[in-house]
Amino acid sequence: MQVWIRLLATYRRYAPAGxxxxxxxxxxxxxxxxxxxxxAALPIPPTDSFTFFVNGRHxxxxxxxxxGDVVSIFPAAGGG
Amino acid sequence: MNGWHGRMLRVxxxxxxxxxxxxxxxxxxxxxxxxxxxxxxxxxxxxxxxDPLSPENRLILATGPLTSTPAPTGNRYLAIAxxxxxxxxxxxxxxxxxxxxxxxxxxxxxxxxxxxEKPVYLWVDERRVxxxxxTRLWGRNTHETEDAIKAELGDDVTVACxxxxxxxxxxxAAIINDKHRAAARSGVGAVxxxxxxxxxxxxxxxxxxxxxxxxxxxxVREANTRLxxxxxxxxxxxxxxxxxxPDVTNAAGVFPTxxxxxxxxxGTSRINGPTLREHFLIxxxxxxxxxxxxxxxxxxxxxxxxxxxxxxxxGPEYETIGSLGSACGIDNMAAITKANYxxxxxxxxxxSIGVTIACxxxxxxxxxxxxxxxxRPLPFGDADGLLELxxxxxxxQGFGDLVAQGSWRLASRYGHPExxxxxxxxxxxxxxxxxxxxxGLLYATSNKGASHMAGDTAxxxxxxxxxxxxxxxxxxxxxxTKHFQDLFTLIDSAGLCVFVTVRYLADPVNGxxxxxxxxxxxxxxxxxxxxxxxxxAAERVYNLERLFLVKAGFSxxxxxxxxxxxxxxxxxxxxGETFDLSRLLDEYYVVRxxxxxxxxxxxxxxELGIAEWA
Numbered sequence: 086m087q088v089w090i091r092l093l094a095t096y097r098r099y100a101p102a103g104x105x106x107x108x109x110x111x112x113x114x115x116x117x118x119x120x121x122x123x124x125a126a127l128p129i130p131p132t133d134s135f136t137f138f139v140n141g142r143h144x145x146x147x148x149x150x151x152x153g154d155v156v157s158i159f160p161a162a163g164g165g
Numbered sequence: 166m167n168g169w170h171g172r173m174l175r176v177x178x179x180x181x182x183x184x185x186x187x188x189x190x191x192x193x194x195x196x197x198x199x200x201x202x203x204x205x206x207x208x209x210x211x212x213x214x215x216d217p218l219s220p221e222n223r224l225i226l227a228t229g230p231l232t233s234t235p236a237p238t239g240n241r242y243l244a245i246a247x248x249x250x251x252x253x254x255x256x257x258x259x260x261x262x263x264x265x266x267x268x269x270x271x272x273x274x275x276x277x278x279x280x281x282e283k284p285v286y287l288w289v290d291e292r293r294v295x296x297x298x299x300t301r302l303w304g305r306n307t308h309e310t311e312d313a314i315k316a317e318l319g320d321d322v323t324v325a326c327x328x329x330x331x332x333x334x335x336x337x338a339a340i341i342n343d344k345h346r347a348a349a350r351s352g353v354g355a356v357x358x359x360x361x362x363x364x365x366x367x368x369x370x371x372x373x374x375x376x377x378x379x380x381x382x383x384x385v386r387e388a389n390t391r392l393x394x395x396x397x398x399x400x401x402x403x404x405x406x407x408x409x410x411p412d413v414t415n416a417a418g419v420f421p422t423x424x425x426x427x428x429x430x431x432g433t434s435r436i437n438g439p440t441l442r443e444h445f446l447i448x449x450x451x452x453x454x455x456x457x458x459x460x461x462x463x464x465x466x467x468x469x470x471x472x473x474x475x476x477x478x479x480g481p482e483y484e485t486i487g488s489l490g491s492a493c494g495i496d497n498m499a500a501i502t503k504a505n506y507x508x509x510x511x512x513x514x515x516x517s518i519g520v521t522i523a524c525x526x527x528x529x530x531x532x533x534x535x536x537x538x539x540x541r542p543l544p545f546g547d548a549d550g551l552l553e554l555x556x557x558x559x560x561x562q563g564f565g566d567l568v569a570q571g572s573w574r575l576a577s578r579y580g581h582p583e584x585x586x587x588x589x590x591x592x593x594x595x596x597x598x599x600x601x602x603x604x605g606l607l608y609a610t611s612n613k614g615a616s617h618m619a620g621d622t623a624x625x626x627x628x629x630x631x632x633x634x635x636x637x638x639x640x641x642x643x644x645x646t647k648h649f650q651d652l653f654t655l656i657d658s659a660g661l662c663v664f665v666t667v668r669y670l671a672d673p674v675n676g677x678x679x680x681x682x683x684x685x686x687x688x689x690x691x692x693x694x695x696x697x698x699x700x701x702a703a704e705r706v707y708n709l710e711r712l713f714l715v716k717a718g719f720s721x722x723x724x725x726x727x728x729x730x731x732x733x734x735x736x737x738x739x740x741g742e743t744f745d746l747s748r749l750l751d752e753y754y755v756v757r758x759x760x761x762x763x764x765x766x767x768x769x770x771x772e773l774g775i776a777e778w779a
Contacts (some may be wrong), residue, residue: 091416093404093409093412093413093416094401094403094404094409094412094413094438095399095400095401095404095409097439098399106439107387107434108412113472126377130398132398133398136628136629136630136633138417138738139419140638140738141416141417141600141737141738141739142417142635142636142738143633143634143635143636147311155416157413157416159342159401159409159412159413160399160400160401161628161629161630161631162400162401162402162409162481162626162628162630162668163402163630163663163664163667163668164401164402164409164410164628164664
């Protein structure tokens with residue numbers, strides 16, 4: 086199935102070539118894949134503290150993904 | 166005294182006189198910090214029902230015990246008064262260099278009352294105080310004013326001043342310091358203007374002693390080490406400043422768009438951090454001594470973007486992008502940045518004027534306002550209309566006279582208050598409450614009307630700093646909002662900035678306890694607060710502020726939100742979502758120890774040791 090990864094803020098730099106500007110790109114995931122599977126495939130340093138949404142909402146790492154889901158990922162920096 | 170001078174400067178502009186007033190350590194601990202000492206003055210001395218633009222109102226410039234210390238971000242001050250926009254309290258927080266120099270001028274607080282016969286400015290140089298004629302400065306913008314005062318007094322002086330907007334009593338006028346930093350919200354600039362006080366200039370090197378400087382510096386070192394490690398990895402706040410946030414709020418569907426009719430903006434990628442960085446950034450900059458350096462010096466080059474948008478300054482920050490940008494349907498970053506410069510120069514709150522113009526745009530598109538009334542067509546996306554109305558508002562010219570009064574008065578005048586996205590008549594910051602229930606409760610109950618700075622639960626509901634709490638859930642939000650209100654009262658009162666403090670000086674993993682904030686305050690002042698007793702000191706301040714509102718006539722009937730929040734979000738990640746305040750308000754009052762009408766109970770006030778103020 087196809088899901089989308091959207092890398093925000095400083096994490097855009099981890100997007101594949103050609104996708105850095107918008108930071109969103111499609112990936113193929115096995116049926117039953119979980120958020121953790123997607124995250125594991127990204128080159129984000131394990132010591133980083135980051136936040137992710139599935140379709141705009143906080144989610145757990147073991148949440149099962151569905152066709153068309155958008156996983157947004159950004160460093161947990163706060164702000165306002 | 167340690168951490169404090171124990172002195173406030175009292176200025177009576179009607180008499181043209183000033184005097185020093187000392188306060189004791191006992192008072193400084195009971196009425197904690199900038200907001201504590203200020204509310205003690207306001208409650209004790211003025212009629213809470215007084216006209217905010219009358220001489221009776223006090224304008225208080227207040228520092229905290231950590232202002233001007235080496236504590237990371239220990240460089241904030243607040244402008245505190247009764248607000249002419251809301252009729253409730255104003256406590257507007259700003260950084261820059263001025264807050265540290267205000268403290269080092271030898272006073273913890275400056276309390277201004279009365280009204281000068283002619284324009285004056287206040288000059289404080291290590292406890293030498295002078296009121297100087299400002300007639301020739303009246304009418305000048307904030308940059309010209311600061312330059313003129315520095316030419317008179319020297320380059321080592323720092324200045325907070327008003328622009329034309331404050332002089333002309335725009336209810337959304339700001340006080341600008343160091344040219345680019347704003348105590349923006351709730352019309353504090355109009356209070357200053359009503360007093361004929363053009364500026365406050367300060368200089369000095371008087372630092373209060375720290376009770377245990379070695380221990381203090383050890384806490385600072387530890388926090389700075391953690392922050393430096395994150396900056397090395399690529400901290401979004403260092404690289405983009407708050408301009409990284411539009412992408413996050415847009416992804417969550419809470420980015421105010423077309424006057425909060427929608428929560429996602431098609432033009433977001435044109436008004437975000439990477440765009441700012443690529444096209445406008447000169448360099449990042451810092452408030453005095455700040456290790457984060459989240460500010461941005463920017464330039465809009467005439468040869469690229471056109472003469473009408475050209476300029477140089479700082480910003481825009483996230484809130485400004487949301488208000489002057491997406492809320493108005495504007496995706497032109499050059500225009501937003503120029504509008505930000507104009508607001509700083511003219512002395513206006515970017516949030517309130519942006520959301521007010523967004524409201525006018527919606528009224529125009531719905532046929533409630535005509536081209537004739539506005540003096541031009543004003544559809545969403547009209548960047549030139551935005552710039553024109555900002556100028557008009559500062560001078561109260563034409564339709565700008567209505568814009569200067571904020572969206573609630575504008576929309577009400579035409580019979581449509583439901584189009585004003587406000588709480589207590591103050592415009593929402595750039596987080597839609599339908600997707601962040603804690604923020605909605607915050608806006609509705611805050612002592613200053615809608616404001617993220619009054620207790621930003623988005624730290625957990627959106628940004629997931631420390632703990633991730635579902636923004637859409639109602640459960641637990643009464644307690645969460647109350648905690649964040651008290652925590653932010655503490656941060657304000659201490660003289661800190663939320664950006665570093667919430668993540669590096671509080672303990673986000675353990676309930677956002679004020680962990681190292683407590684240590685720093687104890688080491689600075691010699692107090693022996695625990696996290697719990699310090700939070701209770703903040704809660705005491707919060708309740709005193711609420712008492713001021715109650716005495717001013719506020720009650721449950723005023724703890725409301727813009728009707729727009731009851732309309733289902735039409736599309737996006739939170740499609741169909743509303744904000745139902747009735748699910749939270751009773752529980753919130755119980756958590757606060759207030760009665761069903763939102764009034765602090767005698768029992769709660771006794772617990773907090775402030776029953777004498779009831």
